[in-house]
Amino acid sequence: MRLAATSLGWRAGSRAIVRDVALEVASGEVFGLIGPNGSGKSTLLRLLGGLLPHACGEVRLDGQPLSALSRREIARRIALVEQQADTAEALTVRDAVELGRTPWLSMLAPFGAADAAIVTECLSAVDMLHLEDSAWSTLSGGERQRVHIARALAQRPRLLLLDEPTNHLDIHHQLALLRLVNRLDVTVVVALHDLNQAMSCDRLGVMEGGRLVACGPPAEVLTPDRLASIFRVGATPLRDPADDAMLFRFHCLEA
Ligand SMILES: Nc1ncnc2c1ncn2[C@@H]1O[C@H](COP(=O)(O)OP(=O)(O)OP(=O)(O)O)[C@@H](O)[C@H]1O
Ligand SMILES: [Mg+2]
Numbered sequence: 376m377r378l379a380a381t382s383l384g385w386r387a388g389s390r391a392i393v394r395d396v397a398l399e400v401a402s403g404e405v406f407g408l409i410g411p412n413g414s415g416k417s418t419l420l421r422l423l424g425g426l427l428p429h430a431c432g433e434v435r436l437d438g439q440p441l442s443a444l445s446r447r448e449i450a451r452r453i454a455l456v457e458q459q460a461d462t463a464e465a466l467t468v469r470d471a472v473e474l475g476r477t478p479w480l481s482m483l484a485p486f487g488a489a490d491a492a493i494v495t496e497c498l499s500a501v502d503m504l505h506l507e508d509s510a511w512s513t514l515s516g517g518e519r520q521r522v523h524i525a526r527a528l529a530q531r532p533r534l535l536l537l538d539e540p541t542n543h544l545d546i547h548h549q550l551a552l553l554r555l556v557n558r559l560d561v562t563v564v565v566a567l568h569d570l571n572q573a574m575s576c577d578r579l580g581v582m583e584g585g586r587l588v589a590c591g592p593p594a595e596v597l598t599p600d601r602l603a604s605i606f607r608v609g610a611t612p613l614r615d616p617a618d619d620a621m622l623f624r625f626h627c628l629e630a
Pocket of ligand 2: 566
């Protein structure tokens, strides 16, 4: 699903939190959002998901304005995993992922075997099937995060918005998630802090002070000058001798 946003903006009182963002993401593309704390990444993801009232600008999915769609129609197309997602405590892991099927259910199409199969597949995709009967309240932070991702996958969205999806995950599950995201046949916009992980995205957008200040292939966007001016770090580009992939070693700049 092709995503196009124009003149997107959002204010909190008199303060502009996101300003005049224009963005196009091709169908199936993995687009990484990077930027310092408070630069507006989470707010932009919520705007792309049509979740913020009083927003400026327009979001279109395959040419269709989001504003013309009902909440249910949006939920069939877009899933958002928030940075600090929560779930009612009394649920089991499987219950929590079953909630992802809600936009597809109706009186005439109640939860059935096909839905249960999707839930099982999504639990398995994030390596949580063995804990499907556990109470949500007993899960670790990373396990909760994986359940939220499974719920978003169970929604079978065509646009997946992920806000720092790897932040609580151990290294194995971080890499597994990034690989999963790259293999999915959906359009993905993902906010990431780990700039080496961000290198695996098809394109990156850099947020600074609520604006999208750069956009392009990772190697073109992550220049030493930009890393110094926006992220306030020095960076030495290195090559992995195994596959010649580029990565950065970061260091503090002198005050
Ligand atoms: N509802 C709100 N009311 C007031 N200010 C807000 C609101 N939501 C966000 N902000 C402010 O807008 C700025 C951007 O917030 P946002 O969460 O989008 O940043 P972020 O880039 O996701 O940061 P982080 O990397 O820490 O997750 C922050 O300074 C935040 O305090
Ligand atoms: Mg954020």
